Amino acid sequence: MFNQLFANVEWSDMLVATIETFYMTLLALVGTFIFGIILGLLLYLTSPGGIWQNKGINFVVATIVNVFRAIPFVILILLLFPFTDFLIGTLRGPNAAIPALIIGSAPFYGRLVEIGLREVNKGVIEAAKSMGAKTSTIIFKVLLKESTPALVSGLTVTAIALIGYTAVAGIIGAGGLGDYAYYYGFQRRANDVVLMCTILIVIIVFVFQFIGDALTNKLDKR
Amino acid sequence: MIKIKQLSKVFQTNSTAIQAVNALDLSIDKGEIFGVIGYSGAGKSTFIRLINRLEEPTSGQVTIDNQEITALSKNELRLSRQEIGMIFQHFNLLWSRTVRENIMFPLEIAGISKPERLERVDELIRLVGLTGREDAYPSQLSGGQKQRVGIARALANNPKVLLCDEATSALDPETTDSILSLLVDINEKLGLTIILITHEMHVIQKICHRVAVMEDGRVVEQGNVMDVFSHPQQAVTKKFVEQVMGKPDDELTDETILKQIDQGKILRLHFVGEIANQATISQVAKKYDVELNILHGNVKQTQSGAYGTLFVQITGDDEEIKKAIDFITSTSVQVEVKEHV
Incomplete structure (x- = not known):
């Protein structure tokens, strides 16, 4: 019955597409995490009253973040074609999607990092200063450490947005479940393929959400 | 031991300048518990932050043990702060660290090796009476226990001075007394100089040797606690004495x-x-x-x-x-x- 219901689904292709979606999501997530933390820290530290208080840098970083968050992802991919081509050497396949995925989601995650850092108790930072801590110690041992649950839950939200982005990237030929659903499902009127891709994407989203929530709870000692 | 000369702090807002501390002079002896009392807004909180330059003074001098704190470069100040312990009204512990790890933090900052750190932490935990709670997180502790962690942390690097910023104001009266006894204990055992600010006269009465009364950024009265208690001069001082002694009219x-x-x-x-x-x-x-x-x-x-x-x-x-x-x-x-x- 199952095979009748999904008559048009090629299970081996579906497996490849699923793996591609995972691959793109995870790799982009690593890049998003690194760039997002850097952007978030810059936004937080250069803000008024921050350790590196600096109106100029704060304005520039905030503008970059806002502009990239304003561009719809599907347009961002097209805009980045020359850059992607230069960096990866091709416009097709999962690897070609990575730069756009990172550039699309790092500013979003950067804002979430900034919010997380703002929640760190100012008194604790003051206590660290009173102990004679270096700025690097304050960043790594106080700010990032104390905001870890917020950083992880932010990363979970970002990961789920990223899964959505990979599907969009798929339509422009990046591979993955979005690609499969569009070319093998939608364009061939094979609705069962579209449905199966949807089910798999939903499952992937749930898996990320579950892992993220569990990790956040484990890390939060408040 | 601590000399404060003409110390001032002005907070500049868009339209107005607020003189939080105004040409303050004080001299605090080694090994004494010196109390500063005042109502909120008197500038006492700003004053204690000026001592270790958590607030930068607008003008004036702070000298601790012949070292002019107000003349130090950023880096020198950082090193010098390792010899000035500080405890806070809201404890300011790192919630992501256990009691042991919290106390270890200043030792990490000072670059002490791990075996030495562990040994020192055990000593401190015994000193403040937290044996058995080493692996608890701050969220699992009571207010009094959190302040004990704060005190242990402040003492970790054997400071010359301990600054107490309203250290008992968030605690119930009973816990306040136990924390005050601990401070006296430390003062006697280690000969540590303690500067504390408070708005509660009974804190001054219980543990301080000398007291300064602050109002509008100035010290309006100072002296031995006994003298200030028996012959309060200023209206504000009389009010504080009434807090513990009751009104004479009563x-x-x-x-x-x-x-x-x-x-x-x-x-x-x-x-x-x-x-x-x-x-x-x-x-x-x-x-x-x-x-x-x-x-x-x-x-x-x-x-x-x-x-x-x-x-x-x-x-x-x-x-x-x-x-x-x-x-x-x-x-x-x-x-x-x-x-x-």
């Missing part, structure tokens, strides 16, 4: 007391520090053939002895009463005799 007048008794005399005993203690009364009762009846009184213990007044009815043979009064006069207790006219 006390019974001599007439009302006299009305209630029909024999003997009333002695008004005034205790002011030094060897003053209630044993005087029992000595009088033992030595002389008189009856003593305590009618009313208010005596507080301070770091330098008891302070307060006691109304006592004394009855017996006139000759014995006279001898008893002479004896009390020979101690440090001041006596006033009231009798029916």
Whole structure:
């Protein structure tokens, strides 16, 4: 019955597409995490009253973040074609999607990092200063450490947005479940393929959400 | 040991300048517990932050142990801060670290090796009485325990000075007392100089040797706690003394007391520090053939002895009463005799 219901689904292709979606999501997530933390820290530290208080840098970083968050992802991919081509050497396949995925989601995650850092108790930072801590110690041992649950839950939200982005990237030929659903499902009127891709994407989203929530709870000692 | 000269801090907002601390001069001796009391807005919180430059002074000088804190570069200040412990009203512990890891934090900052750190932390945990709670997270501790962690953390690098910023203001009265005893204990054991700011006069009364009263960014009165208690000069100081001693108006007048008794005399005993203690009364009762009846009184213990007044009815043979009064006069207790006219 199952095979009748999904008559048009090629299970081996579906497996490849699923793996591609995972691959793109995870790799982009690593890049998003690194760039997002850097952007978030810059936004937080250069803000008024921050350790590196600096109106100029704060304005520039905030503008970059806002502009990239304003561009719809599907347009961002097209805009980045020359850059992607230069960096990866091709416009097709999962690897070609990575730069756009990172550039699309790092500013979003950067804002979430900034919010997380703002929640760190100012008194604790003051206590660290009173102990004679270096700025690097304050960043790594106080700010990032104390905001870890917020950083992880932010990363979970970002990961789920990223899964959505990979599907969009798929339509422009990046591979993955979005690609499969569009070319093998939608364009061939094979609705069962579209449905199966949807089910798999939903499952992937749930898996990320579950892992993220569990990790956040484990890390939060408040 | 700590010299503060003409220290000022002005907070500049868009339209106005607020003078939080105004040309403040203070000198604090080594090994003393120095209290600064004032209402909120008096500038005491700003003052204590100026000492380790958590707030940058607008002008003036802070010198600790011949080192001019206000002249240090950023990096020198960082090193110097490792020798100035600080505890806070809201404890400011890292919630992501256990008790042990919190206390270890300043040692990590000072670059102490791990085995030494662990050893030092165990010492400190014993000192502040937190044995058995080493692996708890701050969220699992009571307020008093959190402040103990704060104190252990502040003491980790063997500081010369301990700054206490309203350290007991967020605690209930009982816990406050236990934290104050711990501070006295540390002061005596380690000979540590302690500067504390508070708005509660009983904190000053319990543990301070000297006190400065702040109002509008200035020190309006300072001196030994006993002197300030017995002869408050400024209105604000009188109000603070009333916090612990009660209003003078609340006390019974001599007439009302006299009305209630029909024999003997009333002695008004005034205790002011030094060897003053209630044993005087029992000595009088033992030595002389008189009856003593305590009618009313208010005596507080301070770091330098008891302070307060006691109304006592004394009855017996006139000759014995006279001898008893002479004896009390020979101690440090001041006596006033009231009798029916």
